[in-house]
Amino acid sequence: MKQLKDILYKVSLTSTHGNMEVEVKDIVFDSRKVSSGSAFVAVRGTQVDGHDFISTAVEKGATTIVCEDLPAESFAGVTLVQTSDSAKALGIMASNFYGNPSEKIKVVAVTGTNGKTTTVTLLHQLFVAMGYSTGLLSTVENKINDQVIPATHTTPDAVSVQALLRQMVDAGCSHCFMEASSHAIVQERIAGLKLAGAVFTNITHDHLDYHGTFDEYIKAKKKLFDELPKDAFALVNADDKRGMVMVQNSKATYQTFALKSSADFKAKIISNTLEGLELDINGKLIWFRLIGAFNAYNLLGVLGVAVLLGEEEDEVLRALSAIRGAKGRFDRISIGGITAIVDYAHTPDALENVLKTINGVRAGNEQVTTVVGCGGNRDKTKRPTMAKIAVTESDKVILTSDNPRFEEPMDILRDMQAGIGPTEMRKTLTIEDRREAIKTAVMMSKKGDIILIAGKGHEDYQEIKGVKHHFDDAEVVTEFLTQLTGQ
Ligand SMILES: CC(=O)N[C@H]1[C@@H](OP(=O)(O)OP(=O)(O)OC[C@H]2O[C@@H](n3ccc(=O)[nH]c3=O)[C@H](O)[C@@H]2O)O[C@H](CO)[C@@H](O)[C@@H]1O[C@H](C)C(=O)N[C@@H](C)C(=O)N[C@H](CCC(=O)O)C(=O)O
Ligand SMILES: Nc1ncnc2c1ncn2[C@@H]1O[C@H](COP(=O)(O)OP(=O)(O)OP(=O)(O)O)[C@@H](O)[C@H]1O
Numbered sequence: 435m436k437q438l439k440d441i442l443y444k445v446s447l448t449s450t451h452g453n454m455e456v457e458v459k460d461i462v463f464d465s466r467k468v469s470s471g472s473a474f475v476a477v478r479g480t481q482v483d484g485h486d487f488i489s490t491a492v493e494k495g496a497t498t499i500v501c502e503d504l505p506a507e508s509f510a511g512v513t514l515v516q517t518s519d520s521a522k523a524l525g526i527m528a529s530n531f532y533g534n535p536s537e538k539i540k541v542v543a544v545t546g547t548n549g550k551t552t553t554v555t556l557l558h559q560l561f562v563a564m565g566y567s568t569g570l571l572s573t574v575e576n577k578i579n580d581q582v583i584p585a586t587h588t589t590p591d592a593v594s595v596q597a598l599l600r601q602m603v604d605a606g607c608s609h610c611f612m613e614a615s616s617h618a619i620v621q622e623r624i625a626g627l628k629l630a631g632a633v634f635t636n637i638t639h640d641h642l643d644y645h646g647t648f649d650e651y652i653k654a655k656k657k658l659f660d661e662l663p664k665d666a667f668a669l670v671n672a673d674d675k676r677g678m679v680m681v682q683n684s685k686a687t688y689q690t691f692a693l694k695s696s697a698d699f700k701a702k703i704i705s706n707t708l709e710g711l712e713l714d715i716n717g718k719l720i721w722f723r724l725i726g727a728f729n730a731y732n733l734l735g736v737l738g739v740a741v742l743l744g745e746e747e748d749e750v751l752r753a754l755s756a757i758r759g760a761k762g763r764f765d766r767i768s769i770g771g772i773t774a775i776v777d778y779a780h781t782p783d784a785l786e787n788v789l790k791t792i793n794g795v796r797a798g799n800e801q802v803t804t805v806v807g808c809g810g811n812r813d814k815t816k817r818p819t820m821a822k823i824a825v826t827e828s829d830k831v832i833l834t835s836d837n838p839r840f841e842e843p844m845d846i847l848r849d850m851q852a853g854i855g856p857t858e859m860r861k862t863l864t865i866e867d868r869r870e871a872i873k874t875a876v877m878m879s880k881k882g883d884i885i886l887i888a889g890k891g892h893e894d895y896q897e898i899k900g901v902k903h904h905f906d907d908a909e910v911v912t913e914f915l916t917q918l919t920g921q
């Protein structure tokens with residue numbers, strides 16, 4: 435066990451009251467998880483204020499309270515610590531508690547609207563293939579080499595981040611590749627982390643429900659680069675007009691990657707088919723298994739990180755060429771001559787990229803049907819835009835549910851329909867039940883046709899009113915393709 439004064443090292447303190455040598459059993463930010471000897475950190479959230487649970491935490495045995503506003507009452511035998519930023523304090527305390535694991539492993543964080551999971555998954559697979567013991571923190575799963583630790587968030591909470599890094603260090607990992615979501619950056623889930631580098635993939639419309647405006651969303655991503663130490667690297671997409679904005683105030687040394695602009699890591703697409711991508715990188719023609727021009731960016735980001743971490747370019751390209759990417763990203767299922775593509779596109783930009791990729795590789799006379807929905811209790815403004823993109827880029831569209839959460843599915847579908855004009859409405863069906871929607875798409879398709887099922891990718895649930903019901907797009911479409919094509 436560690437003493438409180440050691441755990442508070444580097445935390446910005448406003449005042450302290452009580453025994454600073456008290457032993458801390460664990461660091462907890464949820465009063466429901468407090469037990470005897472816990473240090474409870476009161477964080478203001480989007481739903482409630484952690485300060486309202488200080489007395490509950492004390493009743494449950496907390497011996498330390500860390501907060502921004504001191505409680506009116508004092509509690510016998512409880513040390514009170516006041517800080518100007520509890521969320522930040524939580525991350526730093528967790529890092530100290532777990533022995534500052536990020537100083538013993540090279541941690542690279544990837545941010546951006548799209549491409550984070552793909553980039554970190556490729557990096558994880560690449561470094562494992564090159565013989566390194568490697569960790570991964572991602573939307574799909576957390577991993578220590580081949581060992582899977584289920585993920586609940588794109589970026590875990592501040593205490594879990596540090597605990598997972600500790601496990602990685604104990605397992606002998608030399609590298610960890612992690613996603614840094616904009617929510618996590620704002621909520622200081624990565625406070626206390628020493629990063630070896632950070633990557634910016636792109637920024638397009640998403641999460642305005644949380645950030646309020648696009649400018650605030652940009653600021654959230656930029657904060658990652660503003661806070662990088664001098665000895666870290668930053669790697670940004672120079673084809674995204676916000677790429678250079680990201681590194682404007684960064685102390686880190688930055689490099690760029692691009693397909694169009696001049697950049698440190700550059701590639702040219704030679705061919706882009708449903709079988710993969712052929713890229714010209716510094717005069718070398720390399721074949722990759724990933725599909726779609728957008729993946730050329732992800733591959734360049736990965737190459738850049740590996741080289742900036744000291745790896746040799748040719749060896750990286752050789753290993754990268756054999757790698758498949760993340761689950762639920764452009765997963766192809768071909769049964770009875772019909773091709774279904776399951777993809778996690780849940781933003782306008784991602785949906786457009788995936789559909790443009792399909793349209794770029796299709797022979798011409800086949801029908802492309804898109805099955806798509808938008809998440810409940812998430813950014814409402816992307817709903818009409820995503821529907822508009824779907825009808826513009828597909829022959830037929832079926833609007834359906836994607837994690838309605840606490841909203842009425844038909845309300846979400848009406849928001850989507852608002853983006854579709856009367857003519858385009860003729861090629862659009864609205865089927866609330868996702869299973870029925872997928873079945874209908876299969877029934878409407880014939881040999882050679884393509885069905886895109888967008889939005890859920892690897893997710894194996896449909897979240898309705900707080901309950902996650904098992905639902906897996908790939909499983910459902912396989913079932914109907916097998917049944918209806920008799921294969
Ligand atoms: C909007 C959002 O990001 N919320 C996250 C946030 O919760 P919050 O601010 O709403 O917390 P709150 O419920 O208001 O509670 C405030 C504080 O009081 C504490 N509390 C609360 C109740 C109680 O009885 N006792 C108590 O002590 C809570 O533990 C918390 O510390 O902090 C929690 C702890 O870290 C997160 O679990 C929670 O994620 C929610 C579940 C969520 O759905 N988040 C999504 C939007 C998210 O984070 N997504 C990104 C990826 C997005 C992307 O790029 O695609 C991710 O990184 O996963
Ligand atoms: N570099 C990219 N640019 C644009 N779109 C992309 C890019 N990479 C992937 N996509 C699209 O975005 C979808 C999500 O990709 P990925 O899971 O890698 O992103 P993410 O940033 O991790 O998303 P999340 O924020 O939900 O964690 C993919 O299924 C694909 O449709």
Ligand SMILES: N[C@H](CCC[C@H](N)C(=O)O)C(=O)O
Pocket residue numbers: 588780808809810812836837889890893
């Ligand atoms: N990490 C994203 C995932 C969205 C996936 C989509 N299936 C949805 O539920 O909206 C979010 O929480 O906004």
Ligand SMILES: [Mg+2]
Pocket residue numbers: 550551552572573574588613
């Ligand atoms: Mg992700």
